[in-house]
Amino acid sequence: MTSSYPATLARVLALLDLLQSRPVWSGTELAERLGVTTRSIRRDVDRLRELGYPVNSEHGAGGGYQLGAGRRLPPLLLSDDEAVAVAVCLRLAAGGTVEGLGEAAVRTLAKLDQVLPARLRAEVEGIHESVITLDGDVSRVDSRTLLTLARAVRGRERVTFRYAAPRGSSDRRIEPYRMVATGRRWYLLAFDLDRDDWRTFRLDRMSDAVATGWRFAERDSPDAAAFVQRAISIAPYEHVARVRIQAPFDVVTAQLPPSVGTVTADGPRHCVLVSGGNHLDAMALYLARMPWDFVVLQPPELLEAMRRQAERLLRAAAAS
Template structure:
């Protein structure tokens, strides 16, 4: 008589079983202990032990007894590690790329940090799916420069690992290769900037990401050096340094209100008694005067004198147009805040 051996599924290790249990708890609101035991091929006593382990890890698993009761994942006081399946990981990565691109206000920098963590463990097949969705997506806002997600990730990893990065950079002054110790990524005026120490020039520099290409990490580590405040440094660079004229204007309003009205990339705001000082830059004094005319508070132009004259000319033109019988002349273009450089 032939003997038949019963074929059984290999038992999961304790770690794999806990992870599978967590996946089940996330897949629907309530599970009974017997259902979970049957799914995992263990006793209900083992399920209770695994539930306690999940609680120790920070997962708020609730247990309701009686008819209709069971185990369910609740809301905790802190965020425990999340377990994502393939579809969920792809969805999260795609949303993070959209947020990193500036489509969700205030989430850009956090999205890049999170995306860098996720990209580190994302399998190649899932990374390809994310890339395919990203390349199949278009934006209807042509004023927003496209930043390559791979550049964002490479720089974020360089910052995290204190690793030198090299890249080709094109600016109004020319093109060339840069070798940089990356320090911080800063998003302002719907653009991304890298603050880093330029090894060849021996000084701190800011770089626009949409002007970078071929970002590489040669594998050279560096010891972090004392760095300037990233937000203040980049804000000053993009609002003043690159312009022909730098203006100082005293505004009779509290700094918080002025900062809400004026983007950091348009100028720096510092307290001054019961008002504040706005420092900003521009290449065209008449255009600067038109933009300042949109500020809703009383102000005094401190520097330069040429901007004071441009403000007077603008005031005379506007006053002349308000006089009965005056010619309308050519319309002024009073658009939004300072143009992005």
């Protein structure tokens, strides 16, 4: 009897897989697919019900077996890729990237981690370590692209993809190093093989990402968080401002998103913000919205923009 148990369990799981694949199956169809009698199918259906799966059955023409919605969540049947995807998402939620889900994600992740095979647990750990989160307000990205890149980062595997940049689309060949989530977007730090330099890529601008199978030797890479932060807050912009804020470093960084710019401590009560922008007037208005007093260190053109905006606001206040 013990020797037949694994076969019975495998058949029950195969039955569950079939019931999930389409709305209704007849008993005869299931018996033929699994190579057993309809009586065995009825017994296996009863076993699924004992496990908590609500299997509905109807007799007569047009009847059959149907997997319904139950009052409690039964054990899940997941493929390797599905288990890894669920675990990675739970890791991100547990880290606070999804508001309100942290505590529940930690509990669920603990349960899933107990039953994951060692090889899948190692893959989840590797993918999680390949991702850096600067803040929790992250936008939705294509899960296939995310997993392809995360696995390539872990396995040091070259990747090709189509990239839609503001100046046009192009095919890219890269060596991926780290993914960074910040400012409602995902970014990839990678070494661009065609441009022979480090680059930052937005995941929402990628398509057709494919791991090539070619391994690469690890290079001396820049700090991923600092590189991406500079790339998205300073490098692409026409103007770069340096502002001395009259507030401690910890206070400012707790309220200012990393995508705005880089902040460095300047003594115990002050810090310096370096931020980029294409329009000085817009930069002046953004700085005015900050809750702290500040002094503009550079550029002098920003001071002129602040005066213009101050005069405009005063005229509006007087007219009102």
